[in-house]
Amino acid sequence: MEVTKVIGITGLYCAGKNHVARFLEQRSFPVLDVDKLGHKIIEEEKERLITRFGKDILDPNGLVDRKKLGRKVFGKPEELTALEEIIHPAANRETREWLNARQESVCFVNAALLHRSSAFEALNAVIIVEAGFLVRLFRAKKRDRLSWILLLKRFWSQRKFNYQLFKEKTDIYRVGNSLGCTNSKLEKRIDEILALQGTTRV
Secondary structure (H helix, E strand, O other): OOOOEEEEEEEOOOOOHHHHHHHHHHOOOOEEEHHHHHHHHHHHOHHHHHHHHOHHHEOOOOOEOHHHHHHHHOOOHHHHHHHHHHHHHHHHHHHHHHHHOOOOOEEEEEOOOHHHOOOHHHOOEEEEEEOOHHHHHHHHHHHHOOOHHHHHHHHHHOOOOOOHHHHOOOEEEEEEOOOOOOHHHHHHHHHHHHHHOOOOOO
């Protein structure tokens, strides 16, 4: 049986990696959203999170408020490590299970921290979604409605996002997603990448 090719999707904050992932899903490609998987695991690990970070991370409905939790760990390496020790093992386990179940010729893994996912070693290629600084900044303001100061802090926190992490392990493809990027342009670029990977469809 043909081995499934695994292609990662990543990019800086508000570059548009989720837009590219949704486009692929609309074309019936299997896409694992590791960030959404993490959201599910946050609820599954709610009691451990409450024990570690306090009940004030909950919203009025008793669910974990990810923004409140984020504020607890943002800019605090020790707290962030504690959160990752709770979330990452389960996320990595479910990622491996999803990959092992694939029978398609190609699948995609969408993750902001792709290099820290258990999918990393399985990658045949990485798509890095790119957009200009100002485009990303205004997208972030419109989507997340945070203050300019908080947004700039988020941008600054990604200053060490390093594409070199992938170069020795995988093929790297860049997909521009700034103003004027249409679905037809995306489709053409994705088809180019699939052709270079020796596959065209699921």
